[in-house]
Amino acid sequence: MITLKSCFTLTTGNLRFFSYFSESIPHIYESMKSYSASAVSLLIYAVLFSIAFGSCKKKNEDPVPVNPGTSGKLTIFFRNLAGGQEIQFGQRLYTNAAGNNYQVDMLKYYVTNVVLIKDDSSEFKFNNYDLINAKVDSTCRIYGNVVPNGTYNRIRFYLGVDPVRNHTGAQDGDLDPVHGMIWTWNTGYIFFKHEGDFMDSTGSIEPLLYHYGTDPVLAQIELPIGALRIDNNEKKLYLNFDLNSLYGSTHTVEFNGNNIRQSSSVDDRDWLTSLFENFQNSFSYDRSE
């Protein structure tokens, strides 16, 4: 069992680089971005802007906008497994579908743009950019401090960073380059990083270095989560991520001759596609309480 410590949220922190007003209303900013070409859109802009400034002002006057009685809190926990077991770092304990014996020294990935979907298919967006570092429990959770009441039965998120945020490194929070999840010579985040080693077919220990990313393989994950009822309460949702599923379901990823991949060569494409398709099967709903 992982021990769970307290953590920080970052639902809006990473948006700081957009203009000041949009910082407080990422929703509106996002929707504005998609209209942009026509005169009609100008009008829409104008209206949205005035709404935006209006709501901004209001927010400043009243720093506690939370309306009691209409929302609850949700913490989403990510448990990181290999073959169903909690990952123990630095030990060659795991065997993938190809039969390779491997170990994990580092496991990090981005979970962004979490969306909860209600039974009536309406959605609640977290607008989050969270880096999960499997070694640090406090990073393996995402907070929703104001989740509207209702019954949610699906969750959707990106494994990776969307194109809007993927092409500039001048961002803070979990997207700050200081976390080492950005390529040095290519502006783009490393969506997923597994570093460790494995025993190759001759019995010698070889490094395993998987850096997965680039826009075309931004993986969207959608999962059923039972019937999660938010009703002025505090809930916990537990999701599992299993490395053996990533390397075995449905494509089998063979480590021999395929152990250094950095999403930087035409030869990496098959590997990228396999992981991209496997990511969907690597996350699963465990329970909520």
Add this chain to the structure above:
Amino acid sequence: MRKLLLTALLAGFVIIACKKKEDDVIDPGDGHNHSHYILDIPPGLPAMPIPANNPMTEEGIALGRKLFYDPILSGDNTMACADCHKQHFGFSDSTIQFSIGIDRIPGDRNAMPLFNLGYASNFFWDGGAADLESQVIGPIQNPVEMHEDLANVIQELNAHPEYPELFRKAFGSSTVTTPMIMKAIAQFERTMVSGDSKFDRVRRGLDSFTAQEQRGMDLYADPFKGDCVHCHTMGSTFTDFEFRNTGLDSIAADSGRARITLLASDIGKFKTPSLRNIEVTAPYMHDGRFFTLQEVMDHYNTGFHYPQNLDANLRTSVKGRMTQQDMDDIIAFLKTLTDYNFLTNPAFAKP
């Protein structure tokens, strides 16, 4: 015509909107007024787009300039940006051979000259950095343990006797963060505008070409001779900012643009560089393989190979189409692109 009018109107609108912005004073909430910097763009170069999230200020530029020349940014405090990007070489380097770690493909790349960067929308030979702000972290990092390096740099800057105050003046907060470093250097880089060469002065009627330079310019544009204009456009930035394979090798050692797009059709393609200040930015090409402009001319005249992705403009070029005189003339023309005022402008020198 209607479309043109509309565009003109819109452009006017934008200019007015921009003007307004330039008069604004940036106040990040620290009660300190930040003076907006208005770029002085020489005639012949277009207006430079400035990203809304990083407006230029005197304070930001001064800070960026100081950082550019300060080895504090390298993990071991030995190397500043300016060590590879030297002003008198058009901010390129004539010597360094550069090797890399795990996050980059093997193979050396030649340091690129730095000027007119604000017009480009991607950076590095393969266009890997998508904004000027982002490319700053590349060189700061030790490629293997990058995060540790960056964290150290930030710690050092925060503990420095001068920097926290300079960051406060520029960005309103004396707690230094990675994005602030990136923004400051990018602001300084945007001021590095080069557009005052002999070529520009001739265009403005202030100077005149020699007969040889004039011949060289005509050959540069002649589709049956130099045919350079296809890619290195005439005037303005002297580049189309596209990625092209110029047939340097039949099998490219450095996959170039394909490293970013992962497309086989991009193997061996590199960003067309500007030819401004080309006289002083040797060695040439992404790997610095040519040391003289004559070698470059020989490549385009007879030396190029026929890899699958060879650019159509070269595929249809006849080998041996230029005489030695033609090549000498083109080189004479290229030398009119040297902007001595830029190369010696004290505003870009070590502060």
